Amino acid sequence: MARPKNILFIMFDQLRWDYLGCTGHPHLTTPHIDALAGRGVRFSRAYVQSPICGSSRMSTYTGRYVHSHGASWNGIPLKVGEMTLGDHLRQAGMSCHLVGKTHMRADAEGMARLGLEPDSLIGARVAECGFDVFERDDGMLPEGPDGSYDPDGARQFNADLRAKGYESDNPWHDFSNSGLDAAGNVLSGWFLKNASEAANIAEEDSETPYLTGRGIDFMAQAQGPWCCHLSYIKPHWPYIVPAPYHDMYGPGDILPVNRSQAEFDTAHPVLKTFMSTRIGRAFSEARVREAVIPAYMGLIKQADDQMGRLFAWLEQTGRMDDTMIVLTSDHGDFLGDHWMGEKTFFHDAAVKVSLIVYDPSPEADATRGTVCDALVESIDLAPTFVEAAGGTVPGHILEGRSLLPILRGHATETGREHVICEYDYSASPVAEMLNANLRDAVMFMVATKRWKLIHCEGGYRPILFDLESDPQELTDLGDSADHADVIAEMYGRLFAWARRPSQRTTRSEAQLVEMRGKSGRRGVVLGIYDENDAPLELTVKYRGRKARPWSEIRRPPED
């Protein structure tokens, strides 16, 4: 089987699935990404494992559900010992590098317990979620009264800007993510009304072109076989983009908002609470959507142009012929749909993502330009990559399924009948609003092609959507007596999933089979009354042995 030599794994952050030309946006054209889809397979039902950056990414990078790896919110460290894509690829002879964002938080306590130094080769990989870091850029240098959420954020990017003359203690904020008024006042991109401003930066110096250049820098010097995770920050907030992208789109280009008054009025209490946060209220305002969405579209248009630059470079260098290219996102963005902003719930706007896989192998010729509606999860990428790298997929660790059979035209489905997504809000203020117990501030989504059930811990009724008759997910059938059977069936799926042996990761399936009966052949012979009741071979070591009586060896102690 021919295999790609390298893998270029491109991730955008908060790129909503329907904001591409090839996924049907009526006003936003993305010819370069569409061209990649034309050369590969576009998956139309790809779901992330959590609607929040860190947890979604930890699932992608470990190939395991959030319930399995435990890093269930931003800032909850991925535990030391958890295997990553990088670990698996290196075993298969492929190196694995990072250019951009991971949202990884290292398990510093666990590393200290095991004596792992962050500056050792092994320690650095553990701390960086298995990647060898070419450049880590989580894309933010926010500043508040208690300091910065990510004091190391945008470090190299900021240094680069300062070297170019962008004078500021935080050029990431003052130039790349803010506008400027005529009086020289910075118009911060954190404030949504400024989203329609042009970011005060030369377009080629802004984040998406910068990271594209860094990705090219990496590939230009890499020998391979390599996997390069080129992980963009945008179109994630702050929502602001430099000229000429800042005014390419206007309110007339915005998709109609997908929400209903009845949906709000009758919302499940947990959903209602998310609608009621400051973010939900803000994005329910027309002025916010009208400021933010054109900027969001501009960021995507810029990203598409950068894909054009990147793909041209790959063509020129021959890498297009030997490199698998994967393009996806870590989650979507509500953008006011369903009375919410951000992403922390389970509607398709948040948890369905675009996924395009281009495989240069001749074996994949039959599927070029096709759209596959199989139920796909982001945890499928790790096994896909391992298989593409020529490795054996460790099915006892990786919980996803390789997409290669689909790419090569041998299958049209993954074999999966439902997808799972999880959200843990115990570390979010929403838990306080709901007065939720720490172990109950957790939600699960299970979805087939037809139904989506959302279970909120804490004694709530479920939420249910009929994705066939209500693809807009406006009618919650969770308390419909007519749907009791569907609800029971969906709960049955979630129950079976929850019982899976997800932690039995130290023995492969082949090893488990090999273990059967092995102890008997290593002398553990049980249930044998008489030596003649068992095959001679199994018991021969225990037969025909001689010994002296103990009383000749040891005298009883004298009193």
Add this chain to the structure above:
Amino acid sequence: MARPKNILFIMFDQLRWDYLGCTGHPHLTTPHIDALAGRGVRFSRAYVQSPICGSSRMSTYTGRYVHSHGASWNGIPLKVGEMTLGDHLRQAGMSCHLVGKTHMRADAEGMARLGLEPDSLIGARVAECGFDVFERDDGMLPEGPDGSYDPDGARQFNADLRAKGYESDNPWHDFSNSGLDAAGNVLSGWFLKNASEAANIAEEDSETPYLTGRGIDFMAQAQGPWCCHLSYIKPHWPYIVPAPYHDMYGPGDILPVNRSQAEFDTAHPVLKTFMSTRIGRAFSEARVREAVIPAYMGLIKQADDQMGRLFAWLEQTGRMDDTMIVLTSDHGDFLGDHWMGEKTFFHDAAVKVSLIVYDPSPEADATRGTVCDALVESIDLAPTFVEAAGGTVPGHILEGRSLLPILRGHATETGREHVICEYDYSASPVAEMLNANLRDAVMFMVATKRWKLIHCEGGYRPILFDLESDPQELTDLGDSADHADVIAEMYGRLFAWARRPSQRTTRSEAQLVEMRGKSGRRGVVLGIYDENDAPLELTVKYRGRKARPWSEIRRPPED
């Protein structure tokens, strides 16, 4: 609060709960263990987390369910990174030592991946399940055509025997676990018909006295505060005991077998398969029970006498005043009940264990000599020990509940309404007999004080026992329509348990609460349209900033 200085954690292997004087055996007297119960609290509903040595112990030593730690069968390594009792106790200022058996299998691949050398301090602890090893003795040196199940088994014990003159390449087998006929032929203890022979060894040289001596050796030199896991091999098979214990009991002392023909004839298919193994068939024979059970009782009698020796030493040295003593087992033994031998199913004979906790603190005076019928799990020991050591119980890692409130008379229940036990037979020949998928060769037990439900993966109906009306567990109500509600309720308990966030172990509950709203105070200000829509403090860093226009800094590239 006064605290014990040290913890002596005594475990017997395969000691069935009802084979003690204090738990009601009519013919087996165990005055020393009973005396400990008289000075402490005896828990009458203590359950292990798995009816097999290794998995049960990994739960005890990690304080976590099998489904959480993943070492679900003997020989499946405990994954590197999993925290242990030793890790928690050392954090609390108490050292943690091993004298005897753990059945730990090190995760050699994981250790190599993280660069942990087995002979380093940290590596040795990881490899030995968190213990500092005074003596590791897993208690077996079996030998078969493919070598030994445990080539390192009984190493120091064997060396000790050889030094005393027991000449053999395997004195563990030839002397301590075999009889001898008049012609000098070794009568191997592996063959059940030899169980009634006297082991060919001076009683004081046999395993239980040997390990008692090693425990005393440890304590005599230890400074403390220490936890010593004195972990005996017996009364685990090979079932054979030296004089005078070998003929203290006869067939007349055997408890009537607890089984019924109807139970066999109508057995659930998975249960029937366990009944049909060579072990089940053997222990269903009267001759096997009549040979084995008197030896098993003799081994327990010997163990009790050794407890007398141990407790006398503790009294003499003052350790009885400053040492918490815990006595339990890793599981029971069917001994022919329910048409089974060994332990790998969920009847009380296998999964309920004796648990006695003696706390020397004056605070525990009120409960001395009492019996507590709270639902207790073996995972409760780790948090009990951490609390006794003065540490803070990490509830986000340890899944059990400290028993100190019960010991101190502040509570009579753990707050737990059901116990969980698991068995994974995917690496056992039973999986082949049932033609089970590797992921379906798994069973769960959930039991309240009233009901015990057993769920077997693979599409089977459940097994249900009414522990109140049928404490002998002879009548399976799993297909009783009258019990549909009970079954649904028990499944609900199992489902809720399966969804628990067991892997969210890198942030404590207090840390999760502390995280709430923290990102906003570190500059991540979301959903703010205008700077005046948020408190000045949160946004002040983004206000009043000045910058130069980018076009003064960077010229557009010239063509």
